Structure formats: C-alpha cells, structure tokens
Amino acid sequence: MSEVNWKPVKSSSTPLYLQIVNYIRNKIMSGEWTIGTKLPSQRQLAACFEVNRSTVITALQELIAEGLLEAKTGSSTFVANNTWNVLATSSPNWPEYVQAGIHQPNRSLIQQINKAEAEPATLRLGTGELGSELIPTDEMKQMLISKQHQSLSLGYEEPKGNAQLRETLSRYLRKKGIQASPSSILIVSGGLQALQLIAWGLLRKGSVILHEAPSYLNSLSMFESVGIRGVGIPLDRHGLQMESLVRLKRQHDAALLYTIPSFHNPTGAVMSEERRKQLTEIAHRETLPLIEDDVYGDLWFEDAPPPPLKADDRGGNVLYLGSVSKALSPGLRIGWLVGPEQVIDRLADIKMQTDYGSSSLSQAVVNQWIQSGKYDDHLSQLRVSLLKRRNLTLDILRHCLSDCCTWNIPAGGFYIWLRLQKRFSARKLFQLALQKGILLNPGSVYDKMDDSHIRLSYAYPSESELVQGLQRLAQLIKEDFCQ
Amino acid sequence: MSEVNWKPVKSSSTPLYLQIVNYIRNKIMSGEWTIGTKLPSQRQLAACFEVNRSTVITALQELIAEGLLEAKTGSSTFVANNTWNVLATSSPNWPEYVQAGIHQPNRSLIQQINKAEAEPATLRLGTGELGSELIPTDEMKQMLISKQHQSLSLGYEEPKGNAQLRETLSRYLRKKGIQASPSSILIVSGGLQALQLIAWGLLRKGSVILHEAPSYLNSLSMFESVGIRGVGIPLDRHGLQMESLVRLKRQHDAALLYTIPSFHNPTGAVMSEERRKQLTEIAHRETLPLIEDDVYGDLWFEDAPPPPLKADDRGGNVLYLGSVSKALSPGLRIGWLVGPEQVIDRLADIKMQTDYGSSSLSQAVVNQWIQSGKYDDHLSQLRVSLLKRRNLTLDILRHCLSDCCTWNIPAGGFYIWLRLQKRFSARKLFQLALQKGILLNPGSVYDKMDDSHIRLSYAYPSESELVQGLQRLAQLIKEDFCQ
Numbered sequence: 001m002s003e004v005n006w007k008p009v010k011s012s013s014t015p016l017y018l019q020i021v022n023y024i025r026n027k028i029m030s031g032e033w034t035i036g037t038k039l040p041s042q043r044q045l046a047a048c049f050e051v052n053r054s055t056v057i058t059a060l061q062e063l064i065a066e067g068l069l070e071a072k073t074g075s076s077t078f079v080a081n082n083t084w085n086v087l088a089t090s091s092p093n094w095p096e097y098v099q100a101g102i103h104q105p106n107r108s109l110i111q112q113i114n115k116a117e118a119e120p121a122t123l124r125l126g127t128g129e130l131g132s133e134l135i136p137t138d139e140m141k142q143m144l145i146s147k148q149h150q151s152l153s154l155g156y157e158e159p160k161g162n163a164q165l166r167e168t169l170s171r172y173l174r175k176k177g178i179q180a181s182p183s184s185i186l187i188v189s190g191g192l193q194a195l196q197l198i199a200w201g202l203l204r205k206g207s208v209i210l211h212e213a214p215s216y217l218n219s220l221s222m223f224e225s226v227g228i229r230g231v232g233i234p235l236d237r238h239g240l241q242m243e244s245l246v247r248l249k250r251q252h253d254a255a256l257l258y259t260i261p262s263f264h265n266p267t268g269a270v271m272s273e274e275r276r277k278q279l280t281e282i283a284h285r286e287t288l289p290l291i292e293d294d295v296y297g298d299l300w301f302e303d304a305p306p307p308p309l310k311a312d313d314r315g316g317n318v319l320y321l322g323s324v325s326k327a328l329s330p331g332l333r334i335g336w337l338v339g340p341e342q343v344i345d346r347l348a349d350i351k352m353q354t355d356y357g358s359s360s361l362s363q364a365v366v367n368q369w370i371q372s373g374k375y376d377d378h379l380s381q382l383r384v385s386l387l388k389r390r391n392l393t394l395d396i397l398r399h400c401l402s403d404c405c406t407w408n409i410p411a412g413g414f415y416i417w418l419r420l421q422k423r424f425s426a427r428k429l430f431q432l433a434l435q436k437g438i439l440l441n442p443g444s445v446y447d448k449m450d451d452s453h454i455r456l457s458y459a460y461p462s463e464s465e466l467v468q469g470l471q472r473l474a475q476l477i478k479e480d481f482c483q
Numbered sequence: 484m485s486e487v488n489w490k491p492v493k494s495s496s497t498p499l500y501l502q503i504v505n506y507i508r509n510k511i512m513s514g515e516w517t518i519g520t521k522l523p524s525q526r527q528l529a530a531c532f533e534v535n536r537s538t539v540i541t542a543l544q545e546l547i548a549e550g551l552l553e554a555k556t557g558s559s560t561f562v563a564n565n566t567w568n569v570l571a572t573s574s575p576n577w578p579e580y581v582q583a584g585i586h587q588p589n590r591s592l593i594q595q596i597n598k599a600e601a602e603p604a605t606l607r608l609g610t611g612e613l614g615s616e617l618i619p620t621d622e623m624k625q626m627l628i629s630k631q632h633q634s635l636s637l638g639y640e641e642p643k644g645n646a647q648l649r650e651t652l653s654r655y656l657r658k659k660g661i662q663a664s665p666s667s668i669l670i671v672s673g674g675l676q677a678l679q680l681i682a683w684g685l686l687r688k689g690s691v692i693l694h695e696a697p698s699y700l701n702s703l704s705m706f707e708s709v710g711i712r713g714v715g716i717p718l719d720r721h722g723l724q725m726e727s728l729v730r731l732k733r734q735h736d737a738a739l740l741y742t743i744p745s746f747h748n749p750t751g752a753v754m755s756e757e758r759r760k761q762l763t764e765i766a767h768r769e770t771l772p773l774i775e776d777d778v779y780g781d782l783w784f785e786d787a788p789p790p791p792l793k794a795d796d797r798g799g800n801v802l803y804l805g806s807v808s809k810a811l812s813p814g815l816r817i818g819w820l821v822g823p824e825q826v827i828d829r830l831a832d833i834k835m836q837t838d839y840g841s842s843s844l845s846q847a848v849v850n851q852w853i854q855s856g857k858y859d860d861h862l863s864q865l866r867v868s869l870l871k872r873r874n875l876t877l878d879i880l881r882h883c884l885s886d887c888c889t890w891n892i893p894a895g896g897f898y899i900w901l902r903l904q905k906r907f908s909a910r911k912l913f914q915l916a917l918q919k920g921i922l923l924n925p926g927s928v929y930d931k932m933d934d935s936h937i938r939l940s941y942a943y944p945s946e947s948e949l950v951q952g953l954q955r956l957a958q959l960i961k962e963d964f965c966q
Contacts, residue, residue: 005665031799032667034823092772092800097738098829100690102709103683105832114835118641135637144627154618154812158601182488184515189672189838196837200586200708207583222836225683226585255580289575316514317575329637331843340517346581349588352597353705354679355672359842360814 004040004048016051020059028068028079036095037079039069104221109445116439123469126441127460128265128326128414134385134459135329136378143368154360159348161187161336162363168371169322169336176297177311178320180338186348187336189358191295191323194337196222197347197354198256198291198319203228208252212240214446214453216265216293217258232447233257235264237408239271242278249286256289262305263296263413266446266455270411273306280312295323295335298379300412301387316340324366326414327379332362386414389458392466400474414459417443419452420477426451433476438469487523487531499534503542511551511562519578520562522552587704592928599922606952609924610943611748611809611897617868617942618812619861626851637843642831644670644819645846651854652805652819659780660794661803663821669831670819672841674778674806675703677820680830680837681739681774681802682709691735695723697929697936699748699776700741715930716740718747720891722754725761732769739772745788746779746896749929749938753894756789763795778806778818781862783895784870799823807849809897810862815845869897872941875949883957890939897942900926902935903960909934916959921952 008019027033039045042060046053060077063069070080106114116122160166166182173180188194195217203209205227211217213232223230231252234241239261248254259279261271271279283290292309310320316339323335337347351357369375393416397407406419420426430442443453461469491502510516522528525543529536543560546552553563589597599605643649649665656663671677678700686692688710694700696715706713714735717724722744731737742762744754754762766773775792793803799822806818820830834840852858876899880890889902903909913925926936944952 026662027664029797030662031796031801032662032664032824034799034825037823037825092770092798094772094799094823094826097685097772098825100687101684101829101833102686102688103833103836105829106836111832114642129639132638137637140637154620154623154814155615156612156813159597179509179513179515181510181515189842192836193838201584202580203585204583205585220836287575289577289580313514314512315575316517316577318514325839329843330639330839331637333838333840333842340520340577341515342517342520342581343577346584346588349594350584350586353586353589353675353703355676355816355838356808356813357816359672359816359845361848362842362844365844 004045007048007050016049017055017058017062020045020049020051020056021062024059024063025066025068033079034092034094035079035081036093039077039079042075042077102225104225107219107221109442110219110221112434113439113441113445116434121437122439123437123465123472124439124460125466125469125473126439126455126457128441128455128457129330129460130326130382131460131462133462134382139374139378140329140365140369143372143374144365157187157357157360157363159352159357160185160344161358162360162367164371165363165367166336168367172370173322173338177307178338180320184341184344185336185338186344186351187334187358187363188351189333189355190325190330190335191293191321192220193351193354194321194335195220195258195291197337197350199223199226199228201347201350202343203255207255210245210248210252210254210257210288212259212264212267214266214443214450215258216260216446218447219445235267235269237267237269239264239269239275240279242275242282245279245282246286249288254288256291257283258291258293259309260293260296261309262294263299263410263415265296265413266415266441266443266453267417268408268410268413268415270305276306276309276312280309280317283317284315290318291321292318293321295321295326296413297322298327299383299386299414301383301390302411305412310338319343324369327382328366328369328375332359332366334358334362334366383412386412386459389463389466390416392463393456393458393470396467396470396474400471401477404477414457416456416458418454418456420454424452424477426454429454429477429480432480433473436472436476438473438476440473487528490531490533499532500538500541500545503528503532503534503539504545507542507546508549508551516562517575517577518562518564519576522560522562525558525560585708587708590702590704592925593702593704595917596922596924596928599917604920605922606920606948606955607922607943608949608952608956609922609938609940611924611938611940612813612943613809613865614943614945616945617865620812622857622861623812623848623852626855626857627848640670640840640843640846642835642840643668643827644841645843645850647854648846648850649819651850655853656805656821660790661821663793663803667824667827668819668821669827669834670817670841670846671834672816672838673808673813673818674776674804676834676837677804677818677830678703678741678774679705680820680833682706682711684830684833685826686711686738690738693728693731693735693737693740693771695742695747695750697749697926697933698741699743699929701930702928718750718752720750720752722747722752722758723762725758725765728762728765729769732771737771739774740766741774741776742792743776743779744792745777746782746893746898748779748896749898749924749926749936750900751891751893751896751898753788759789759792759795763792763800766800767798773801774804775801776804778804778809779896780805781810782866782869782897784866784873785894788895793821802826807852810865811849811852811858815842815849817841817845817849866895869895869942872946872949873899875946876939876941876953879950879953879957883954884960887960897940899939899941901937901939903937907935907960909937912937912960912963915963916956919955919959921956921959923956 008016042056045056067081069077166185170182207228209230212235310318320338404421407416426442430440433440441455443450491499525539528539550564552560649668653665690711692713695718793801803821887904890899909925913923916923924938926933
C-alpha cells in the first residue's frame, strides 16, 4: 500500500467519489489489494487523491456498503472481501503466509528508517551512503560512452564471478599487502550478501558470532533468522578491547568474530596496529576465524589506516570483505570476499543457488574502473570532499553542542558517534527529529540497549543540507534536552 | 583448488621442482590452501605446470618431508600443516565449517554439470541459456554508447526496485493481459532469487510445494535447505494433469503450486487454455496460491501461448514471475515478481536484507531496452533464430534417432525432452557423452527417479556445434544403446 499515485480527473463527468470507488474496486478485484490489506488513512487518501476528506469518506462508505471494505477500530479501513469471494470461493490467506516465512522482517525501527528515507523531503543526517554529489555518475557515463566495452559479456559468469575482475582485484589487494589469487576471491552483490553467504554456508544453528558493541551487525536480522546469535565485545577508540575477547570466546564457544577495524560503523574508530597484532595472535591461539569488513578502508583522510588483518594472515584465518558500495557506487552492487579456497568454493556454490551470480554489466564496469586507475583518481577527490564535510560537521558541533554532547573525530569513513550527555534519550530525539523531517540513526540500531548515542553521517547530505540539518538538530537538542 | 594458472619458468636458474615447492609453500603459508585442502592429482599438476610427473613427485615429496603436505590413500595429497601451526597455534578447521552451514550444497550431479560447463571445450547440448550469438551484445553496446543514460542512477534504489523500470514493466505486462501497478512489482536479480524470497518469506518449515513432474524446481536444493518439500504432479503435452492435483493438494495440505505453463522446463509443454481455466478454478476452490513461472513466455515461434494465468487472476491468487535472463541476457540478472502488495512488500523487505537491491545499472539498461521497443525488435529476430535451430535439431533427430527415441515438438522456448526407448539409462548416456566432451542434462536433474529422458536445448550451441554435437550424440546412442 506504499504508492497511490493515481488521481481522479476533476474535469470528468463522473463524480470524483465514484472515480475513487472504481479505482479502489479495481485494485481489489485485480487482486493487488487482497483481503486484510489496510488502506491508507482518510487523511492520507485525501492528500494522495487531492480531494476533500469528505469525498474520500463518501467513496469508502459506498465500498463498505458493497461489502468490499470494512471499518475497524479507529478510522482504519481494511479490504474485507472481493467479488471472487462473493462467488463462494476464497482467496489465499496471504497475511498468514506473510507471517509464516522463516526469514524475519527487518526490525520495526529499521523499517521506520527505510520508510522515512523514501520520503524525498527528509533531511537525512544519518544515512551511511555517499550522497549523489559524491558519486561519479558523469565519469561513469563517460566511461560507458567512450570505451567500447571490449570485454562486455552479457552471459552468465563463472561461479566465482568475472575472471578479469578477480584478476584486477588480486592486483588491487596486493597494494594493501593482501596476497589473494583470483581463485580465492568471490564476487558478491555487496557486503551484505557476503555476510548472508557466510551465515548460510559456514555456521550451524545456535552458533555465536562475536562483534564490536555497538556494531553494524546488530542492524541486520538475517543472522537471527537462521538461528545465529551475536555477542558484543566492548570497544574504545583504539578498537576492540582484548580483555573480554578471550573470556567471551570461551564462554560462548564462538564460531567467528566479525570486526570493522578501519573507520568502524557506527563509532568511526580505527583499530590500532598494536591491537591488530594482538587480535591476530589471540584469534590464532583460540582458533577463532575472523570476518574483516573493510568496506570503508580506502576512505582515509590524512594517513592510511594500519594494514588490514588479512595482510598479516598466515593460516587462512581471515575472511576479508571489500566493496565499491561505500567508496564508489552502491547501485552497482559489487563486493568481494577473500578467503581460503575451500571456503570460497563452498560459498560460490551457494551463491549460484541464490542469484546465479552478480550482474555481469556491473562487474565489467567495476573492472574497468579499477583497472584504468579511475578508481584511485576518484578516491583522491572523494577524500578531499569527505574531509571538508567532516570539518564542517565538527565546526557546527563544537559551536552549537559542546556543552551537552561529546563525539569522536573520525580519521576517515562516514561516521560521527554523538554521545548525548545528562541521560537524554536518543530514541526520543530520533522521534522528535523525525517529526521535523530530520532522519537520524539512533544508537539502538547498533546496540539494542543503547539510548545515549546518535550516528551522524556527513557522507549523504549536501554541504548546505548538512549545515541546515545540523543547526536544526542542535536547536532541537538545546530546546528539548539541555534546559 | 579450481585454478592453478601459474607455471614454473623453464629458463630460470632455480630448478623446476624447487619453483613448484616454493609456489605450493607460499599457497599454504598465505592461508589460501588451508589444512585439509586436497591438492589436484599428480597428473593434473603436471599438466597445469607443464612439467613431467616425476618433477611434481619430487616437489611433493619435499613438502611432505617438511610436514606441510601429507599423502593419503591412493595418490591424494592434502595440506597437513602450515608454519603458523608449526609455531604451536592452530588454524580454523574450515572443512568442519564448510560442512556445518544450513544451506545445502548443489546436488553432486548439478556440480558435475557446472564443472563441465566451465570447460571451454565442452559441447553443451543441454544448457538452458541463449548462446553468445543470440545475445544482442552489440546492440546493447550501441545503446550504452549512443544514449546518454539520462536516467542513470548509481545510488541505492527503492526497496522494490527502480521506479521507472517498474512503470515500464507495468505497461509491458498490460499487453499480456496482466494488470499490475508498479507498487505490486518487485525487481529481483533473476527468477531464482524470486523463488528464494518466496521460500524464505512465505513458507514455514515442513511446507509442501506442488509442481509438475518433471520440473525445473527439482534441480534446486534451496527449498530442501529450508525444510520445504516438493511433490510432483504428472504432466502431459497439454500441461498439468488435473485429476491428481486436488487429491495431492489435500493429502499434503500443500502451501503453493509452482508451474511453468508456457514452454515448460524441461518438457517444452504448453498448458492449454482449457487446462489454464481448470487450474485457475481449482486453485481458487482449494485456496491454493500459484507461482506462475513465465520466463519463456515471450519465446513462441508461430502463435503466442494462451494468456498467462495471472491475466485471469481475480483474487490475488497468482505470484507471477518474469525475467530477461532467457530472452535477452542472463548476465544482467534482472527479473520481476508480481503479486498482491502485502506479499510484494514482505518480499521487498527480505530482499533489502539480502542484497540491498539489484544492480541499478542493469535495471537502467533493461528499462531502456524494453521502453525503447528494442526488446520487441530483438524478440522478433530471436524467434526466427530459435525456430531455425529447433527445426535443425528435429531434422537430425528424425534422420538419426527415430528408431530408438521419441520427442516433443516444442512450439517455443528452448527444450526438447528426448525419451530413450528400450530401457536405456539416461544416467549412463550422460556419463558416456561427458567422456566424449558432450554435456547433456539427464532427466534425473528434473525428476530424481527419471532414467529415460535427456533434456536437449537448441538455444546454447551454435548451429554448427548443434549439427556436430547431435550427430555425435546419435552415433553414441546407436553404438552403445541401439544394438
């Protein structure tokens, strides 16, 4: 029921209310709106149809009289019947099917965020994506136009993905100190898919994954869907705290550790070189495989972060995850997973059963982009733009919020992890801001117990939106919270 | 262990065997070949490295002496250790992880077929894809070059997919008699993903799906992976037999029926208009939702098949599945699922958790292709080419195999379902043909009990390969079977 983009024709000889009756009846008869479907509110319908609310009410009453709709508690209206049913047969009970599936729906908070993101007017201060100004769409078009796509193949690719792209990635990873031959690289449709393949392919029900607390992983419900549990490990500005790691690994007999060592989501932290060494050592001693999520690793401002854990991997202990979604274009849906060949073979087999490979067009474009050196050029520019936005954000925060909030100074990536002082509720702030059209990512997305943080991202909004949005946010915090 | 594309340098001063020792040691030390990894056979290694087998043996013995490899039964060699382990720590037991996952691996027969498909020399007579000559790669390049991709967006798309593509599909479907507004369409990464979303989103463990016997569905292990069972319903050349449908639905309390009414995979059958009417009626009376897989529907030769079941859907009873993979390009990975909005909303939510949407580049290209009318032009040409290949195939079959086989005459699509007479074993023929470099799809892929059919596809091989391959196949059948 997300889109009602039809409107009655005001110049028609058919009364407006009757046009609406016909429209809704048609939706129901065609099966698009099945029994149990909830209609938008009268107010929403009036706005969509651009008619008075009384016209909507007349139309709904007509349909209720026909037995197609029924009014329930409050002013909610539901589809109650359809002609097919009236003809003494029954429609599938889709609401029951929809609730039966094994895969859990997104958490309601995430659904609320997704919904707000779809509203064009929303000022998005928490979104972890590059804004359209930072995506090199024009260069991409140029490349598509000028190069003849000599390598363009539109058939199915090999199970592990386009061979040329894997060659290119093998060379690209070598610059990070990672030795990975093409056969140990699996092309995936973004980092999220890599995590899903790991969840299905390598873990049994009841397994425990350790992760930083807070963590991006908590925003996903897919691990829960297959009976895998997450356990958080405290983190400071140098990354994971090692003290509790060994204890928690043993206590839960954890199967894996998931970590974002560079420009952590949501805290922006960079794991220090010393911690990385410790982690590598502990992981080996405790036989704890690691998933290293390095999707932000190229987005440093002044100095590159320490080499990835994978560069120091001697026993095939690390599954390494990269992607172009954060640094180039999320819409291409291309990422890569690097690991021991037997693991990559197993996950490639599952990927073939899942979506039969990633878009060969996207793979060809990413290959050309990296191979031609355009990716490096783009990164140089992107770092300057992101740094400028980071500084702008920090200036406003210092100026407006230094008496009631604290925050990190990220050395790369997208995120500022804003801590509200004096026991303000981040959940409450999220709802208040949303009412004013500002979308924040509250800390509870990343740690269900957290109610004192907001994840800000300076990557999505334009500079002017950033200034405007942050000032309005600051005002909101001051008015409602800092008195 | 799929790719060993390194070779020792013959002109080097380092002995060949030592270069091989260093190469393998490096693979093990870097973690690409983990403990338990099985090496290719000595013969295979000798072929890959282009050295004598004795050189390989010398190298392996050296590594066994170092404790890095160990020989097991037969001449198999496994990775036994790595330096990290020698330093008294242990590597993850990846073989255990690889076996633990919830998702089942592809059936071994399918894996064998996938492997043979990756060999460039294989003559593929069963592959259900368009051959490269039939994919309009040049027109696609032209389109990419000439049009300025005004609509190219490289950010994330809406949960249900690119809005313009859904508009375009809504119009395209209307021509088939299907009324579907953009909000009841979900863009998926191919038909396979649509089935997976249905398996996770709408069905509980222990559910039963009815399907034609034989059926494409039996080639997939994903339903089994989530505890969903398939039950086959007999089929003749007019499609599903209705007699057993009601009985089996009630007996198993089936949750869904999956059907390919037009140019069925693997039998090529077209469900008659009368049967479609009966099925629609029974499905309503028995409250049995349908999945209508119509990915071959556009590929008719002389007359279009009867309208889709979805065109006659009055109660939102049909989930309708389309794709460009069979008629345009499998590499784009774009398909669509049409159904009641509450179902589409639920599956869109899962898709967002799975891969965060399909490639926006692929979506833009498919939109342009259909909207511009190029898709229709391409279909006209493709129908002529496929018909020519079908006729060629039928000529050869009639000429060479009419005394020991029978077959259908497909009115569209890709497939000829060849029945071997006199109790010949299709499994045995598959293996014999594979030894001679000819890849067939044996009937057991589509019905585990079937041992008398071969699925031939005239879509993949070129005309000359088709002639050559079919003649060799006929010879094989005659020699080994028809005496």
